[in-house]
Amino acid sequence: MGYAQLVIGPAGSGKSTYCSTLYKHCEAIGRSIHIVNLDPAAENFNYPVAIDIRELVSVEDVMEELGLGPNGALMYCMEHLEDNLDDWLAEELEHFMEDDYLVFDCPGQIELFSHMPMLRNFVDHLKRKNFNVCAVYLLDSQFVTDVTKFVSGCMASLSAMLQLELPHVNILTKMDLVTNKKAIEEYLDPVPQVLLSELNERMAPQFAKLNKALIGLVDDYSMVSFVPLDLRKESSIQYVLSQIDFSIQYGEDADVKVKDFDPEDDE
Secondary structure (H helix, E strand, O other): OOEEEEEEOOOOOOHHHHHHHHHHHHHOOOOOOEEEOOOOOOOOOOOOOEHHHHHOOHHHHHHHHHHOOOOHHHHHHHHHHHHOOOHHHHHHHHOOOOOEEEEEEEOOOOOHHOOHHHHHHHHHHHHOEEEEEEEEEEEEEOOOOOHHHHHHHHHHHHHHHHHHOOOOEEEEEEEHHHHOOHHHHOOOOOHHHHHHHHHHHHHHHHHHHHHHHHHHHHEEEHOOOEEEOOOOOOOHHHHHHHHHHHHHHOOOOOOOOOOOOOHHHHH
């Protein structure tokens, strides 16, 4: 059985920085992980790339050959990846052992994990290859500054969760850049009724029923829980990693080490 993180989130949420930091952290503690680039438009990396989609197709080549714009070219690349799951990707995955841990650095186009089928089919392929997969949804903490933005972020994350049908860990990134941490802390584990009250205060009265439905949806799916990530703190990185490991049962099948006791010592 293999293990995998699917790192998703809006553009600029810090996905590549997260992958780089995670790699360095695991290297420091003697743990092996492999980072996979799934962004055909990526150019520079701060981590060793184990598998690179650009070896199959790149946005630059598609734009030049087909005359598409950046977004259209990226969607074409992801569709091309989908068409080559059983060929190119299957061959690349054969290079890894059963218990290897892969981290997939995904593009930031929100439609890829909200309603388009490419990533869902990619995930299904990993499951068929006996991978336990977790979706790691990153949201910029500086975006979550009031209740309306928080609910918007929750809806985007919920959309990804329903589309991918995976264990889901939500992370607030760039906590090291936040100046007013108290404004963020109230959204880490908020009370639904408090959210509803704040939302009603900011919105016109005719949106009261909609507000109640939105907060109820967030509460029903337990989407009001985010894990803060401060890249300056090793303890923060380790805590986030432990949450993800737990969701994919990483390490649970490890052999239990039992100390052998000499019967003579007991006498």
